[in-house]
Amino acid sequence: xxxxxxVEQLEKWVAETAIAFPYPPTPDxxxxxxxxxxxxxxxxxxxxxxxxxxxxxxxxxVVICLLAACLALLAVPQVRAGLVEWFRIGxxxxxxxxxxxxITAVSAxxxxxxxxxxxxxxxxxxxxxxxxxxxxxxxxxxxxxAYPLLLPSYPPDxxxxxxxxxxxQTMGDTIIMLWLEPDRPDEIRLALYQIHVPDYALKFHSLIxxxxxxxxxxxxFEGGHLLQLADGRSAEPLFVDGNVLLWADGxxxxxxxxxxxxxxxxxxxxxxxxxxxxx
Amino acid sequence: MDLSEKAVTGEMIQEPDTQQWVRLARQGNEAAWEKLxxxxxxxxxxxAYLMLADGAAAEEVVQETFVRAYLHLDRYDTGRPLRxxxxxxxxxxxxxxxxSLGRYLEAVRRFFQQQPVEGMTPGIDGRFQKQxxxxxxxxxxxxxxxxxxxxxxxxxxxxxxxxxxxxxLAVAPGTVKxxxxxxxxxLRSIIARDFPxxxxxx
Numbered sequence: 248x249x250x251x252x253x254v255e256q257l258e259k260w261v262a263e264t265a266i267a268f269p270y271p272p273t274p275d276x277x278x279x280x281x282x283x284x285x286x287x288x289x290x291x292x293x294x295x296x297x298x299x300x301x302x303x304x305x306x307x308x309v310v311i312c313l314l315a316a317c318l319a320l321l322a323v324p325q326v327r328a329g330l331v332e333w334f335r336i337g338x339x340x341x342x343x344x345x346x347x348x349x350i351t352a353v354s355a356x357x358x359x360x361x362x363x364x365x366x367x368x369x370x371x372x373x374x375x376x377x378x379x380x381x382x383x384x385x386x387x388x389x390x391x392x393a394y395p396l397l398l399p400s401y402p403p404d405x406x407x408x409x410x411x412x413x414x415x416q417t418m419g420d421t422i423i424m425l426w427l428e429p430d431r432p433d434e435i436r437l438a439l440y441q442i443h444v445p446d447y448a449l450k451f452h453s454l455i456x457x458x459x460x461x462x463x464x465x466x467x468f469e470g471g472h473l474l475q476l477a478d479g480r481s482a483e484p485l486f487v488d489g490n491v492l493l494w495a496d497g498x499x500x501x502x503x504x505x506x507x508x509x510x511x512x513x514x515x516x517x518x519x520x521x522x523x524x525x526x
Numbered sequence: 527m528d529l530s531e532k533a534v535t536g537e538m539i540q541e542p543d544t545q546q547w548v549r550l551a552r553q554g555n556e557a558a559w560e561k562l563x564x565x566x567x568x569x570x571x572x573x574a575y576l577m578l579a580d581g582a583a584a585e586e587v588v589q590e591t592f593v594r595a596y597l598h599l600d601r602y603d604t605g606r607p608l609r610x611x612x613x614x615x616x617x618x619x620x621x622x623x624x625x626s627l628g629r630y631l632e633a634v635r636r637f638f639q640q641q642p643v644e645g646m647t648p649g650i651d652g653r654f655q656k657q658x659x660x661x662x663x664x665x666x667x668x669x670x671x672x673x674x675x676x677x678x679x680x681x682x683x684x685x686x687x688x689x690x691x692x693x694x695l696a697v698a699p700g701t702v703k704x705x706x707x708x709x710x711x712x713l714r715s716i717i718a719r720d721f722p723x724x725x726x727x728x
Contacts, residue, residue: 254710257717260728261663261710265682268660271581273568277560280592284556287597334669335720 336466337495338447339502341455373433379423381414388413388422389522394443394499396422401518402511404429405437419444437515438489440502447500450493456509458492460501460516465494467509492516544608552599563592566609569684570616576664576679577620587619594619610693617676617694662724666716674709677702 248256334341376382388411389396399405408424421444426437456467468491492503492512501519503512542565550558570591574584594615595602602611667678673695680686680694681702688706692699717724 254707254714256728257714258710261678261713262682264656264659264663264727265678266660266685267656268576268664268683269657270572270575273571274581274585275564276567276571276585276589276592277563279589280563280596281556281560283589283593284559284596287593337720 336464336493337500338442338444339450339493339500340448341450341466341493376410376425379410379412381412381423383411383413385411385424385522387411391415392420392422392441392443394441396441396522397501397519398424398522399437399439399515399518400520401514405515408439421447436505437507438502438504440500440504442500442502443498450491458509458513460492460494460513461496463494463496465492465513465516467492467512469509545604548599548602548604548608551596559592559596562608566612567592569609570612573613573679573684574616574620576683577617577675578623579668583623584620587616587623590619591616607690607693610690613680613694614696621672659724659727662721666713666721666724669716669720670709670712673705674712677705678709678713681706 383391385396385407391413398407405426409427410425412423412425414421414423419442422441424439424441425435428434428436450468456469458465458467470490489504489506490509490512492509494501494516501516503516505512505515507515542561544562544565547558547562547565551562567588570588571584574587575581578584578587591612595612602608664683667675670678676695677691680691681688686694688699688702692702695702697705
């Protein structure tokens, strides 16, 4: 089948499939429209019974409502943003816009745990480790996981992870591996997530950089940004204080969080190789 | 299929005299405008829903569409079809609404609460399976850019002709064709990369 035939076949399938889309029931809007129209002052060039007074008030009313809407949006503890576009990398949907996070940072991204979403002080590595669910060993995580675990071979002194977590979710699982700073064991040096679910999270950032990992599309988030878990277990977005490199390979989404530069993060990402033996 | 469904799909039937309704509405006939609202609301709601992923937001947008259309009936050229004019108002309002992050975030969160089907599994109920395919297709379409999404929604989800799509989007028919072609090419890549199970369908 040539290119043109392939697209024609896709078009035919799209046309047949799209019409089956399950829309929600359409509400009857006629009464609400009629009510809204009756509330309108002088319309279509006719003279209002009350004269010009409603017209003078309307711009102020509109401004007040817009201001109230803006204040309401600012009061939402997630973002002030002008959303531009969104796209997907594996299990993560990425929204790019002007984002000003308004919640306090936590020291690492702690999904699927009982960690509070907001805190006044950064959490130590110990606190993160104690709070994450599913603590296990590398060997057990490998045994439980439906796909091969990969470990970085760069930098040479990284070694095996200090802590491993296996978190089972409805549609799959997530493996989290943490490496601590060797001379500052209360700080997390690196966190590697291997995510095997269809929808893991939404990420929000004002500026991202697109790159590649082993030829696959990847996205680099530099600096603080928000992450909203997609499984509904965290009602509010989490603030991620580190830099994150995100990419997908087949059914697995990889998320590398650290304070490293993009160059170093990519070197680590491209050094991933299957685990050999037990910890 | 009743008249309102045909208003949704654009199927050629003996349509009611909507222009007569417009003429009466211009004279202040509320009942005529109510008929028009009832006739077009489902189609407009579906477009708004596709664009906003949220029923409540879609309802607000469509209500606003009818209010604005009524208030600006003097700007409507009765020599041109009514449906594209109404749809263009809805599309503009939905685009503006989507830029409001708070509401869109909320809609996206609710959308994710409906767990998608991880893979295509054979089902006893073929209709259910087709609906799930359509939902996954919609997710794939949402990865297109805005012009690409809109032509796909209008041409395939709502069954608009090329000409109607052009009038709704205020572009030339040739532009609709080129956007559609480009969108289908991109959609094919998106499906292959992120929704490989859908490839079984075609």
